[in-house]
Amino acid sequence: MKNKYSIFSLIKNAFSQHENWKQAWGDPEPKREYEAIIIGGGGHGLATAYYLAKKHDMRNIAVLEKGWIGGGNTGRNTTIIRSNYLWDASAGLYDHALKIWESLSQELNYNIMFSQRGVMNLAHNLQDVRDLKRRTHANRLNGIDAVWLNTDQVKEFCPIINTSPDIRYPVLGGTLQRRAGTARHDAVAWGYARGANEMGVDIIQNCEVKGIKRNGDQVEGVETSKGFIKTNKIGVVAAGHSSVIANMAGLKLPLESKPLQALVSEPVKPIIDTVVMSNAVHAYVSQSDKGELVIGAGTDAYVSYTQRGSHDVVEGTLKAILELYPIFSRMKMLRQWGGIVDICPDASPIISKTNIKGLYFNCGWGTGGFKATPGSGDLFAHTIANDEPHKLNAAFNLNRFVSGDLVDEHGAAAVAH
Amino acid sequence: MFLINCPYCGERDQSEFSCGGEAHIVRPKQPTELSDDQWAEYLFMRKNIKGVQFERWNHAHGCRKWFNMVRDTSNDKIHAVYKMGEKPPLE
Numbered sequence: 063m064k065n066k067y068s069i070f071s072l073i074k075n076a077f078s079q080h081e082n083w084k085q086a087w088g089d090p091e092p093k094r095e096y097e098a099i100i101i102g103g104g105g106h107g108l109a110t111a112y113y114l115a116k117k118h119d120m121r122n123i124a125v126l127e128k129g130w131i132g133g134g135n136t137g138r139n140t141t142i143i144r145s146n147y148l149w150d151a152s153a154g155l156y157d158h159a160l161k162i163w164e165s166l167s168q169e170l171n172y173n174i175m176f177s178q179r180g181v182m183n184l185a186h187n188l189q190d191v192r193d194l195k196r197r198t199h200a201n202r203l204n205g206i207d208a209v210w211l212n213t214d215q216v217k218e219f220c221p222i223i224n225t226s227p228d229i230r231y232p233v234l235g236g237t238l239q240r241r242a243g244t245a246r247h248d249a250v251a252w253g254y255a256r257g258a259n260e261m262g263v264d265i266i267q268n269c270e271v272k273g274i275k276r277n278g279d280q281v282e283g284v285e286t287s288k289g290f291i292k293t294n295k296i297g298v299v300a301a302g303h304s305s306v307i308a309n310m311a312g313l314k315l316p317l318e319s320k321p322l323q324a325l326v327s328e329p330v331k332p333i334i335d336t337v338v339m340s341n342a343v344h345a346y347v348s349q350s351d352k353g354e355l356v357i358g359a360g361t362d363a364y365v366s367y368t369q370r371g372s373h374d375v376v377e378g379t380l381k382a383i384l385e386l387y388p389i390f391s392r393m394k395m396l397r398q399w400g401g402i403v404d405i406c407p408d409a410s411p412i413i414s415k416t417n418i419k420g421l422y423f424n425c426g427w428g429t430g431g432f433k434a435t436p437g438s439g440d441l442f443a444h445t446i447a448n449d450e451p452h453k454l455n456a457a458f459n460l461n462r463f464v465s466g467d468l469v470d471e472h473g474a475a476a477v478a479h
Numbered sequence: 480m481f482l483i484n485c486p487y488c489g490e491r492d493q494s495e496f497s498c499g500g501e502a503h504i505v506r507p508k509q510p511t512e513l514s515d516d517q518w519a520e521y522l523f524m525r526k527n528i529k530g531v532q533f534e535r536w537n538h539a540h541g542c543r544k545w546f547n548m549v550r551d552t553s554n555d556k557i558h559a560v561y562k563m564g565e566k567p568p569l570e
Binding site: 303305306309314315316317318319363364365366367368370371372373374404407463464465466 | 480493494497498500515516518519520522523524525526527528529532534552553554555
């Protein structure tokens with residue numbers, strides 16, 4: 063690595079007041095032609111480019127981003143990482159990602175602040191108890207760590223939770239995945255960008271894709287705000303705007319784009335050292351290293367690209383948070399934001415070829431794409447390079463909506479959609 | 480979040496309504512004749528437009544009646560509201 067970060071580089075740069083750090087990635091103008099183009103410079107897109115260069119030796123490639131890298135949903139999520147999904151296909155996909163997360167800081171030589179602080183999912187009614195117990199069994203059969211906790215054990219693991227039987231949705235128990243946790247979302251985008259750029263990938267920001275040029279059923283290039291760029295492989299990783307790109311290519315996807323909201327509080331001293339999610343009342347909370355409570359709310363129930371989200375959704379989430387954590391009743395909220403998420407009918411992603419040659423889609427991650435970033439990039443790179451899916455993403459093809467072989471993770475994904 | 484002018488009740492808060500998704504998707508007349516591709520198109524594929532979209536809404540916490548709406552999904556501005564069975568206004 064040309065510009066390796068270490069304790070020595072830190073000391074060396076301290077002597078020059080940290081004014082001589084080199085730029086972590088370049089800002090080139092697009093070339094006329096690339097071997098492959100990735101549309102979307104979020105975590106998934108940058109990871110895709112990184113693995114294309116690293117594992118498949120495709121280095122004459124570019125990532126096109128209409129804003130700045132990591133400025134979309136990558137920088138607008140609650141950074142939760144877990145792999146406790148019900149179905150075998152999902153377990154394989156998300157645990158593949160979790161395994162990469164575990165050594166990603168070392169691999170990228172970039173501190174992504176991955177913290178395996180555990181993720182606990184609460185059960186509030188008898189059906190939750192049955193579903194969550196079933197899921198822990200399924201997880202363990204797939205080699206994913208999962209334990210069932212009764213109410214006392216939940217209280218012991220996270221003492222600030224109100225486990226009184228008198229509350230509207232009492233805590234009847236929960237599941238815990240100890241390997242799960244959080245990572246610093248911006249660092250993930252920056253780390254992958256730096257790694258990809260070092261291997262020769264062009265990262266082109268402020269470059270919006272305006273059209274996709276096709277010759278029959280083969281792609282020929284993209285029209286962008288910086289002119290036409292020729293390529294015969296396009297990987298689309300545009301999250302909420304996937305349908306917009308698909309429409310340019312004359313394709314329809316089984317997606318609906320909706321605003322998903324999150325919010326953070328003012329920073330306080332450490333009070334919650336894990337991630338607690340609650341499906342039934344739709345509230346999840348963790349605490350960032352800065353001390354802010356990071357709270358995830360739900361999606362609006364209609365298509366919108368406004369990046370705002372409705373007030374009643376936040377209100378519903380905060381009501382649930384207050385009942386579960388009365389200690390937070392006087393906290394002030396600092397920021398609220400909405401990101402546009404592309405939701406599939408079965409709440410599972412699409413990492414797939416299409417019936418247009420050279421056009422690939424990685425989309426439909428809905429409300430929970432961040433956790434899969436490294437795995438998604440790795441598998442999508444494999445799919446693009448070989449024109450064939452990897453066995454771990456074979457089930458997540460577009461054709462499943464025709465065959466009916468859906469991967470239904472609605473309730474089982476541990477978050478209500 | 481926005482206000483919706485229900486054709487039966489007048490202007491109400493959006494939280495009183497539920498969205499039924501894209502409008503004017505015609506239910507297949509001969510379901511037994513449909514191929515898998517046609518079923519997928521009918522059941523799952525959506526335009527998901529960023530811009531002016533035609534959609535169905537239900538006044539769930541009001542008159543409980545369905546109606547259609549033309550809304551710009553890029554800014555949530557509502558262009559028209561019309562009753563079920565009425566012709567969609569041409570933009």
